[in-house]
Amino acid sequence: MAATSPIHFDVEHLREAVLRTYDRVARDPRGDFHFHRGARYASEYLGYDPAELAELPESCTARFAGVGNPLQIGTVIAAVPGMRRENAGPCPGETVLDHACGAGMDLLLAARRVGPRGRAIGVDMTPAMRACAQASAELAGLSDRVQIRAGYMESLPVDDGSVDLVISNGVVNLAPDKTRVFREIARVLRPGGRLFLADVVVQRELTLDARENPDLWAACVAGAMVESEIPTLASEAGLVDGRVVQRFDCFRDTPAEARVAKDLFIQGVNFYARRA
Numbered sequence: 091m092a093a094t095s096p097i098h099f100d101v102e103h104l105r106e107a108v109l110r111t112y113d114r115v116a117r118d119p120r121g122d123f124h125f126h127r128g129a130r131y132a133s134e135y136l137g138y139d140p141a142e143l144a145e146l147p148e149s150c151t152a153r154f155a156g157v158g159n160p161l162q163i164g165t166v167i168a169a170v171p172g173m174r175r176e177n178a179g180p181c182p183g184e185t186v187l188d189h190a191c192g193a194g195m196d197l198l199l200a201a202r203r204v205g206p207r208g209r210a211i212g213v214d215m216t217p218a219m220r221a222c223a224q225a226s227a228e229l230a231g232l233s234d235r236v237q238i239r240a241g242y243m244e245s246l247p248v249d250d251g252s253v254d255l256v257i258s259n260g261v262v263n264l265a266p267d268k269t270r271v272f273r274e275i276a277r278v279l280r281p282g283g284r285l286f287l288a289d290v291v292v293q294r295e296l297t298l299d300a301r302e303n304p305d306l307w308a309a310c311v312a313g314a315m316v317e318s319e320i321p322t323l324a325s326e327a328g329l330v331d332g333r334v335v336q337r338f339d340c341f342r343d344t345p346a347e348a349r350v351a352k353d354l355f356i357q358g359v360n361f362y363a364r365r366a
């Protein structure tokens with residue numbers, strides 16, 4: 091069952107389950123969840139720089155729930171022979187969009203890199219997460235360049251061709267209509283603009299039973315793409331050069347791993363593409 095095939099549950103019901111889960115993460119990040127959170131997880135499992143995270147407010151780092159490290163993609167890509175340095179970044183003065191930013195940890199890291207002449211726009215559907223991202227931007231002294239907007243990654247409140255770099259961490263798996271999410275990414279990117287995406291992938295298809303379980307969706311497992319689907323979805327949306335550049339064991343030691351992850355070879359990947 092491919093992640094893009096039709097599923098039979100109510101999409102609104104699924105969205106409510108996802109919103110309830112992340113509202114709970116925003117209100118009580120140390121609660122009981124099927125996935126890791128926080129700064130220590132980010133540095134020990136995903137390779138974030140602990141010193142850089144220590145400079146951000148805990149209001150965003152404690153609620154981090156990504157599955158990879160999208161901002162590392164620029165460094166990896168810059169080292170690939172034949173790839174142009176402009177594909178790296180985020181660079182000073184650029185506009186970066188995090189299309190489901192949660193409490194804003196990646197967004198604030200990007201905001202620091204784009205500097206005072208750049209912009210970092212965060213979109214999220216969960217009000218409590220947006221409130222954390224906004225408060226964190228103010229605490230970090232970055233509200234001059236950070237904008238938090240209410241919205242969905244399937245219909246972004248962002249102008250056509252206005253973004254240099256879209257970052258994404260652990261969220262495309264949560265969308266039932268992944269084709270639409272990739273089309274929205276391509277729509278908002280300027281020609282040549284890049285996508286740095288981290289998401290959960292599986293190596294073989296999930297059963298329909300697993301895919302129709304809303305709790306497993308909200309835990310970032312049931313909606314995972316089969317790895318080979320990502321370059322296809324990206325290319326159908328008009329993105330080129332798509333490639334997986336890094337892998338992460340993001341479910342290690344979680345209840346999700348005990349239930350399904352080992353069987354499915356579920357893992358986080360960093361994926362790069364750019365608009366033609």
Ligand SMILES: C[S@@+](CC[C@H](N)C(=O)[O-])C[C@H]1O[C@@H](n2cnc3c(N)ncnc32)[C@H](O)[C@@H]1O
Nearest residue numbers: 112154155156190191192214215216242243259
């Ligand atoms: C797994 S968390 C990841 C958040 C953030 N990227 C991070 O790394 O911490 C999922 C986030 O995606 C948001 N989200 C889920 N589905 C969404 C959608 N369709 N549109 C916008 N935001 C969505 C949730 O509100 C939640 O904040």
